[in-house]
Amino acid sequence: MKTIKPEIPAAGIMKTSDYGDSKYYRISCQCGQPSDDIILNVDVDDHGITVHTWTTVKTCWWKERFNTFDSIHNPLIYTLKRIANDAINRTTVIWQVLTKGYIEMEAWTMMDKQQALNFAHTLETAIADVDQFRNDRKTKETPTLLKPDNVDEVLTDTYKV
Numbered sequence: 001m002k003t004i005k006p007e008i009p010a011a012g013i014m015k016t017s018d019y020g021d022s023k024y025y026r027i028s029c030q031c032g033q034p035s036d037d038i039i040l041n042v043d044v045d046d047h048g049i050t051v052h053t054w055t056t057v058k059t060c061w062w063k064e065r066f067n068t069f070d071s072i073h074n075p076l077i078y079t080l081k082r083i084a085n086d087a088i089n090r091t092t093v094i095w096q097v098l099t100k101g102y103i104e105m106e107a108w109t110m111m112d113k114q115q116a117l118n119f120a121h122t123l124e125t126a127i128a129d130v131d132q133f134r135n136d137r138k139t140k141e142t143p144t145l146l147k148p149d150n151v152d153e154v155l156t157d158t159y160k161v
């Protein structure tokens with residue numbers, strides 16, 4: 001099997017914002033539908049790394065509820081069938097909310113192997129980058145008075161056992 005490597009720039013991955021400690025990407029679906037895209041945010045704060053994703057989750061709005069009239073190729077019948085089908089699907093969703101309190105939804109983003117690897121690599125490097133940025137900033141913010149050049153020596157002497 002041919003080994004694939006993450007690409008730079010990465011196909012299917014677009015960096016949209018970079019604030020050092022917070023980076024945003026758009027991972028596009030290969031079908032071209034923007035609502036299938038994943039918006040990825042990798043963020044670091046005092047509690048650690050947060051990976052936040054946004055996408056449009058969907059109900060099974062597309063589900064065919066009945067196959068009656070399939071043999072009749074009439075545009076009017078087709079339109080009426082679509083309207084009835086959509087009405088049933090939407091009512092089913094409303095009914096699920098009323099009776100269960102939740103609805104079943106799903107989201108998918110189609111990627112080929114290369115894009116999936118780029119996605120994984122983007123996440124990996126973004127985590128390392130924001131963490132590094134945070135650590136560098138903490139080091140800069142620490143007052144120099146608290147960091148004498150001989151700090152290791154002082155601590156070793158103070159806490160010597």
Ligand SMILES: [Zn+2]
Nearest residue numbers: 029031033036
């Ligand atoms: Zn798609």
